[in-house]
Amino acid sequence: MNTKNYTVLSVAVAIAVGALLPSSGVFAAPSHKAKTSAAKSAAAKPSASKKAAAANALPPLAAQVALAPNAPALQSKAWLLMDFDSGEVLASANADEALPPASLTKMMTSYIVEQALRSGKLKPTDLVTVSENAWCRGTSAESCMYLPLNSQATVIDLLRGIIIQSGNDASKAIAEHMASSEAGFAKLMNAEAQRLGMTHTHFVNPTGLPDPTHKSSARDLAILARAIIRDGAEYYPLYAERDFKYNGIKQGNRNALLYTDPTVDGLKTGHTAEAGYCLVTSSKRNDTRLISVILNTHSPQARADQTRTLLGWGFGSFEKVTPFATNAVVATAKVSFGKADKVDAGLGTPWLLTVPRGTKVQTVVELKPDLKAPLAKGAVIGKVVASANGKPVGEAPLVAQTEVEQSTWLLRAWQHVGQWFGK
Template structure:
């Protein structure tokens, strides 16, 4: 885990390259009607060309992508490396299902849910044969499927029916489950997100930001590690119907292992993806691209650009003394100050030597001081630009001195002024 690091907007933090595709449906707002035996094919990574570039508000050169919003995040630090319009709430379509699957996975992890729990396909959740354009798992009306099959129906098939059935199974009703979804979003810090349903069907108040969806992808990869491999599975067969994962990059880039696609007329084509190369994982979110091919191509551009231009650096190790803070009225006159945990962040490649750290300490520090108490701030810069900051803590405790020692210190202080 990393310290409580706040990354500046110059280099926002991203977690594992995760492809989030908004896949809910066509103009009617419902998923595609026909099951897909294979995902859309896209050009292999070797064919990709250099992207057009522009300069963002922080003076950073970033790719130009034809969509409404995108984010590239480093999984380990949560630092957003680069972004465009990352905080605007937009229709997320089936990227919504990442929260549905995450809650199922956390229920399995806690033991509240069991893999073989039977989940009933109710009248309200049932897909009517896909005639209305739904993305479906195609569980028959009133039939039961195991919870793990339903989970695959959500992640791989993008089934609205599986999403609603699981929501009713866990929350008592879809409305009850939506309360759980929004509570978990708040817990994860998804401040620009509000859910109205479990599948991502269009609703005026159903919105999420690209940054929030990257945070959710990071949580899935980190907290649902046992179940994360499902997001890389190419196909799933249920009730005799085989459907292919719509994340096209799973078929063309072996470093990509998740996460989710989505589409409605309002949301456009969306993709949240994750890739891991040479031990570094990035997460990408594309929202409102104009085609399934475009969302895959744009995600590939972000991954190739991110891996080619950024690397992790650890300018501060845990427990290293960065400064000495004076302590009034303590049994010791000062205390060592440093970082409680190693500080890791993403920097442009080749700029390691330019990374500088500075420490500012809180004035008027008085004993007692507990070990680990925040007593200042660490700021990291490179070439005069701030990359991030983290708390500085006391590396030892300092007890309050007795009455006579405090009196002596006070008197000494009078004469030293």
């Protein structure tokens, strides 16, 4: 493949055009002549594209679910905001409508690759061959990593190409390497979607190229994004990388927020004519991480702006509260047939709740009845349920803070007698 026909797309260009970069579903590196002509055309008619985008804009879609007041109405077919820690949806509209996900599909492709790397099924240095089916032919019809035909690339380079460059060729090549075909890989994708609880999703291919049955929902894509962040500490930083150079071609990440908001560290853009402009984003401010999903809006600028609006509302409307410290004794539980007749119950891990600002949280402790020794330290012996304004907002397990050994047989016999007479 002659790579001289393509120019280097630098980070400076990516920053300059920001959200107006072409989206991941239908982008290929343009030739210098084409880019120059496009720039001259834009200069001659600076408002034409904006007018066209505005004409295609959807009416504002108000929140159908909102856990705090004044949730925004956004010009998209579906949108959602999720708290990362709890997985709770803070606000949404059309959250479960199955829509074309375009290149947001590649989040599942990359997630499966990351899982295989973590389990040892793949190694970062494994070589993958680029078949004719996977090869991009250098047109502007799709986004590409620009892997040469019949060449080989490492798994870690392909993963970068999928995440940063949204390469259809990289996605197809790794799919064929792992499952012999795109159809075989789609079976892996659907099995993983089912395991994660993505109930309104069906994948047909690893790229997101249009197919009538290839669908996902805002809620499902947020679930997937949460899994990527939760399970992939080693590889998640790739989603924040702004550019990647391969085969002499440097392409910028199309997520405009990576260049304008330092709290944003992922995840993925998408676009096809049918899917519109889509964006799944993760942002962490202090101890709070939020995941936003925008599906089918009218322009790359709109998906970036709507994400900013949604995240701004989320961080401004909610806060983290800690009902109990991790090492605090929450309750004391009775234990039968032990060398001790009670054990302290507390949290095993830190417990943070995301609630509307200023909310007062109440807690109720529920201990397991009839606890018997022996009892290991860390054993779950109950739970604590938190509520606000009469509605549950979360719960956490309570665990034994110390070990309770079983008493001697003579003492156990005496305890049995005591219990019998106590009835």
